[in-house]
Every structure is written in structure tokens, then in C-alpha cells.
Amino acid sequence: MDRSTIARALDDIAAYIELSEPNPFRARAFERAARTIETLQEDIEELVATGRLYETPGIGKAIGPIVEDLVRTGSSRYLEDLRKQYPPGIFELRRVPRLGLKKIGQLYSELGIASVDELEAASRAGKVAKVRGFGAKTQQKILEGIDFARVATSQILLPVALEIAQRLREQLAQIDIIADAEVSGSVRRRLEVVHNVNITIATKTPDRTMGEIRNRSIVDGFEIVDDTTIRGAVRGHTAILIHVAKPEDFGAAMLRTTASEAFLLAFEKKIAAGGFELRDLALFRRGRHVATRDEQELFHRVDVPSVAPERRESGDDLKRRRRVPLVEQTDLRGTFHVHTTWSDGRNSVKEMLVASRDRGFQYVGISDHSKNAYYAGGLTEEQLKQQQAEIDAHRGDAAPMRVFKGTEADILIDGSIDYGHGTLPIFDFVIASVHSRFNMPKDEMTARILRALDDPFVTILGHLTGRLLLSREGYSVDFDRIFERAGERGVMIEINGNPNRLDVDWRQIGRAVERGVLFSINPDAHSIKELSHVVSGTWVARKAGLSPKNIFNCAEVDAVAEFLSRRRSAALKKLKIEN
DNA sequence: GCCGTTTTCGGCCCGACTGTTTTCAGTCG
Numbered sequence: 001m002d003r004s005t006i007a008r009a010l011d012d013i014a015a016y017i018e019l020s021e022p023n024p025f026r027a028r029a030f031e032r033a034a035r036t037i038e039t040l041q042e043d044i045e046e047l048v049a050t051g052r053l054y055e056t057p058g059i060g061k062a063i064g065p066i067v068e069d070l071v072r073t074g075s076s077r078y079l080e081d082l083r084k085q086y087p088p089g090i091f092e093l094r095r096v097p098r099l100g101l102k103k104i105g106q107l108y109s110e111l112g113i114a115s116v117d118e119l120e121a122a123s124r125a126g127k128v129a130k131v132r133g134f135g136a137k138t139q140q141k142i143l144e145g146i147d148f149a150r151v152a153t154s155q156i157l158l159p160v161a162l163e164i165a166q167r168l169r170e171q172l173a174q175i176d177i178i179a180d181a182e183v184s185g186s187v188r189r190r191l192e193v194v195h196n197v198n199i200t201i202a203t204k205t206p207d208r209t210m211g212e213i214r215n216r217s218i219v220d221g222f223e224i225v226d227d228t229t230i231r232g233a234v235r236g237h238t239a240i241l242i243h244v245a246k247p248e249d250f251g252a253a254m255l256r257t258t259a260s261e262a263f264l265l266a267f268e269k270k271i272a273a274g275g276f277e278l279r280d281l282a283l284f285r286r287g288r289h290v291a292t293r294d295e296q297e298l299f300h301r302v303d304v305p306s307v308a309p310e311r312r313e314s315g316d317d318l319k320r321r322r323r324v325p326l327v328e329q330t331d332l333r334g335t336f337h338v339h340t341t342w343s344d345g346r347n348s349v350k351e352m353l354v355a356s357r358d359r360g361f362q363y364v365g366i367s368d369h370s371k372n373a374y375y376a377g378g379l380t381e382e383q384l385k386q387q388q389a390e391i392d393a394h395r396g397d398a399a400p401m402r403v404f405k406g407t408e409a410d411i412l413i414d415g416s417i418d419y420g421h422g423t424l425p426i427f428d429f430v431i432a433s434v435h436s437r438f439n440m441p442k443d444e445m446t447a448r449i450l451r452a453l454d455d456p457f458v459t460i461l462g463h464l465t466g467r468l469l470l471s472r473e474g475y476s477v478d479f480d481r482i483f484e485r486a487g488e489r490g491v492m493i494e495i496n497g498n499p500n501r502l503d504v505d506w507r508q509i510g511r512a513v514e515r516g517v518l519f520s521i522n523p524d525a526h527s528i529k530e531l532s533h534v535v536s537g538t539w540v541a542r543k544a545g546l547s548p549k550n551i552f553n554c555a556e557v558d559a560v561a562e563f564l565s566r567r568r569s570a571a572l573k574k575l576k577i578e579n
Numbered sequence: 580g581c582c583g584t585t586t587t588c589g590g591c592c593c594g595a596c597t598g599t600t601t602t603c604a605g606t607c608g
Contacts, residue, residue, distance in 0.1 A: 098597085439596085
């Protein structure tokens with residue numbers, strides 16, 4: 001059993017304890033142990049075998065045997081017993097905003113509520129408001145929260161959808177009468193949140209193929225919608241649409257099933273001038289069928305320059321004859337915004353550096369949280385010295401990759417940066433982010449961020465709106481004023497590639513480009529695995545129509561080093577003049 | 580539940596906000 005699975009089991013135990021016990025510290029102890037195990041540098045089985053497990057901080061005579069159990073048998077008797085005490089779905093209630101484990105535990109013990117449906121019924125009946133600690137207002141907020149949770153569960157994040165789509169595609173491709181199967185729809189457009197997963201297939205025998213898909217139970221709730229469409233679901237609720245086309249129409253079918261409504265309308269209007277029309281999943285010219293074996297052939301036939309799938313939200317690109325090349329993953333030369341175990345990351349400095357080099361980066365910027373971010377283990381000035389010494393000590397391990405030392409510093413309520421000007425000069429770069437008081441009025445939040453942009457040491461503005469897709473609205477800001485100031489001050493704006501954030505939204509980016517703003521595609525990585533968030537970040541950039549020249553980290557290492565050094569010198573100079 | 584060269588008991592990363600209360604508990608980051 002690997003360390004992250006053990007950590008998850010300990011987190012589960014902590015959650016059950018929090019449901020049932022008033023003393024929060026026992027649960028905290030399990031959570032702390034989970035974090036310790038997760039970030040362990042040594043082999044967990046080795047620790048158990050030698051008994052040195054008990055030397056690990058946070059693991060004592062109660063948690064130790066549970067960890068041993070997990071390592072040796074892959075399960076924990078203690079956890080299994082806890083599971084039996086509550087209905088299996090009880091944690092689904094955590095999706096409802098403002099409902100924490102304490103309240104969930106109370107609702108279960110007093111009203112027996114263990115699902116969102118039961119919670120809704122009890123709230124509508126006015127029972128929730130009568131529970132001690134609850135009231136009419138809370139009950140109302142719970143009902144609003146249930147709506148929010150329901151909308152969120154009917155949609156899924158892109159990476160989840162992509163994984164489902166790819167697996168489905170592979171299953172379909174294995175059926176020998178299917179000539180081709182490709183992911184289409186909003187997943188192919190790389191939309192950040194999707195309602196359903198679309199797969200488009202090519203087959204000479206549509207009827208037989210539909211029968212085969214039914215017989216193999218590839219989707220649940222198989223249903224034929226029309227001649228070309230199958231509807232179903234997987235994992236209980238993810239809606240699946242399978243589009244069935246002839247091989248000679250696969251190009252038209254892929255275009256049609258990938259396009260948004262707006263793009264399709266604009267496309268049909270454009271090709272109508274040449275006498276073309278799309279009918280169902282095929283292309284026709286003045287009533288005669290035109291073969292389109294793939295999309296390339298389709299674009300060629302109708303004499304329209306091809307538009308990348310990510311750009312098929314609106315008809316904008318169809319209006320332009322010449323277009324700049326969109327940024328590709330392979331254009332990224334490095335990245336910034338990488339956390340380590342010094343704050344809330346799960347891998348050490350060395351592990352993150354080596355993994356970054358192994359991704360082929362020329363450079364990486366390490367940025368742990370700053371002192372104000374207590375909840376994320378932010379670094380005090382003293383810890384910073386140690387962290388920087390450790391980075392210096394491990395530079396060589398990731399050679400020839402270049403390492404930049406930075407921070408993700410907090411933008412305080414008044415817009416100042418929590419590390420003062422006495423500390424900021426020690427960094428090669430500074431990412432400034434808002435992590436508190438999200439519900440400030442728009443004017444105040446905008447003024448707060450504008451002031452941060454005025455700080456000459458700030459290099460990049462982190463996750464501009466703080467949104468968490470499907471779970472939290474971003475803070476409200478005046479985008480235009482922020483973009484304008486960022487352009488004036490030469491502060492870059494982060495494209496945060498964490499699939500839960502994808503912040504700044506691609507829909508806003510065009511306005512920033514007009515004001516000369518540069519972007520940095522950052523993973524906000526808290527583990528080696530999360531370095532791959534630069535991939536989802538690149539999707540956002542592509543959706544916004546960005547090319548490598550708009551992206552700071554598409555620049556070569558020497559140019560980046562020079563830029564950062566020049567910026568830091570200018571800040572120091574300005575600081576001296578001011579003093 | 581874990582920890583401890585001022586502690587073997589009494590603390591436990593901090594602060595804002597909200598709604599419930601009449602002094603505070605729960606949630607969120």
C-alpha cells in the first residue's frame with residue numbers, strides 16, 4: 001500500500017471522528033499523521049519493518065498500529081468499524097457549501113440525514129431549523145447550497161471527462177466493425193467544465209454497430225435517440241453521446257459533433273456562400289453528397305482554413321484569413337509556481353526539481369507559500385533562509401535545468417505584500433495571490449489587487465479570481481482595470497493550470513492581450529504529478545487564442561533569467577530612490 | 580491523539596465571517 005493511499009485512509013478516519021466527537025484535536029492528530037505519511041521521504045514498509053515508524057513525528061501508540069495494519073494488510077479494522085457506523089453516502093453531504101463535518105454529524109444523529117435528498121426533504125419540512133445550532137437562515141442557505149451542489153454534480157471537470165472519454169474511445173475502437181472512434185464535443189474543445197462526453201465513430205454498418213454497442217453494455221441506460229445518436233451514461237451519472245457516421249462522412253461528423261452552437265452557425269453560414277451545407281453528419285454541395293474522410297478534407301473541400309478544436313466556441317476565427325499559431329505544450333520551456341514540502345506541497349525540493357527537469361524544462365521556479373498563509377504552512381523569514389539553502393544544495397541534482405527562487409506571497413487586505421521590502425529582494429520572482437477575504441466588494445478587491453500590482457517586486461499575479469470550478473465562485477474584480485495596470489507595470493498574469501481553477505478564465509484573456517499583458521502558464525503544483533497542470537494551462541491559453549509570444553515561459557532560459565534579473569534590479573533601484 | 584531540556588497535563592499553525600447565540604461554534608481558506 002503506497003503512502004498516499006495510507007494517507008487517504010487516515011484522512012477518512014479523521015473525517016469519521018469529526019462527525020462523531022466534539023473534541024477536534026483527535027481528528028487533527030489523524031490529519032497531521034496523514035500529511036506526515038504523505039510527505040515521507042523514506043519507504044513506509046521499511047519504517048514499519050524496522051519499528052522506526054514510531055520515531056516519525058505525529059505517530060504514536062494509537063495511530064502507529066493503524067498504519068502498521070494498513071501497510072501489512074492493506075486495510076484497517078478500525079476504519080472498517082467506523083464505516084459500519086454511518087450510511088455509505090454520508091460524505092456526499094460535504095458537497096453542500098457551508099456544511100462541514102460537525103454539522104453533518106449533528107444532522108445525522110438528530111434527524112438521521114445521510115443524503116442530499118434527505119437533507120432537502122428535512123429542510124423543506126422545516127425540521128433542520130429546529131436543530132440546536134441551526135436556524136431559519138441556515139436552513140435557507142442549505143437549500144440554496146443543495147441547488148448549487150446539484151448543478152455541480154450534473155457537470156464534470158475536464159480531466160475527469162477526458163479520462164472517461166478516452167477509455168470509452170478505446171473500448172469502441174476495439175469493435176472490429178468500427179473503423180474509427182474519436183473524442184468530440186466539448187471535451188475535444190477542452191472546455192473547463194462539461195455536461196456530457198461525446199464520442200464520434202465511423203462505421204460502414206451503423207445498425208449492426210449500434211446493436212453491438214448495446215450488446216457489449218459499453219454504456220448504462222443505452223438508448224437510441226435518432227439514426228446517428230446513442231445516449232447513455234457511465235459511472236451512474238455522466239451523460240454519454242455516441243455519434244455514428246459513415247467513414248466517408250467522418251470529417252463532417254467530427255466537425256459537427258465537436259462544434260459549439262455558435263461556431264456551427266457561423267460555419268454553416270460561411271460555407272453556404274460556396275453552395276455547401278451540412279445535413280445530419282454529412283456534407284452536401286447543391287444537393288450532392290461530398291465525401292469528407294477527415295476534418296482536414298472537410299476544411300479543404302469548403303475552402304476554409306482549419307480552426308483548432310479549442311477555438312470552436314465562437315465563429316471568431318472563421319472571420320480571419322491569417323491566424324497566429326496557437327501555443328503548443330512543446331513550446332513551454334519552463335514554469336513557475338511550484339510548491340514543496342516546505343509549505344503545503346507533498347514532494348521535497350529535490351523531488352520537484354528532478355521531476356521538472358525530467359519533464360524537459362530548461363528552468364523551474366519554486367514558490368512556497370508566504371508567512372501570512374498559516375493554513376498552508378507558509379514560511380517565516382527564518383524558514384525562508386533554510387528553504388533557499390536547500391534549493392541551492394539541490395540545484396546540481398537537476399542540472400542543467402536552471403532553478404529560480406521565488407514565493408507565492410499573500411496580497412494582504414490593504415493590497416500590500418505580506419513579505420515586506422526587506423525580504424522581497426531575496427527572490428528571483430514573486431507571485432502575488434489573494435488568499436483571504438474573498439467576499440470583498442468588487443471596488444475594494446480591485447483596489448487591493450491594483451496596489452499589489454504597483455509593488456515593483458511583484459512579477460506575476462497568481463490565480464486572478466480565486467475561483468474553484470464547481471465549488472466556489474471567484475472574487476469579483478474589474479478585469480479591465482487590472483489588465484490595464486498589469487500592462488503598465490509589466491506584471492505578468494498567471495494562467496493557473498490546476499483543473500479546479502483554470503484561472504484566469506480564457507474568456508477574459510483577449511482583453512488583457514490588447515493591453516500588452518504577458519502570461520505565465522503555471523501548474524500551481526503541490527506534487528510531482530501536478531506538474532502536468534501545465535498541460536491544462538496550455539489548453540486555456542489555446543482557447544484564448546494565445547501564441548508562444550504571449551507566454552513568458554515559452555521564452556528560452558537566458559531571456560527569462562535576464563528579464564527577472566532586470567526587473568529585480570529596477571525594483572531595488574526604485575526602492576532606494578523612495579528611501 | 581500527540582507532544583514536551585521551563586511541561587506527563589494542557590495545550591494543539593491563524594483569522595475572518597456567519598449565524599447562532601447571549602459568549603461562541605462551525606466553516607472556510
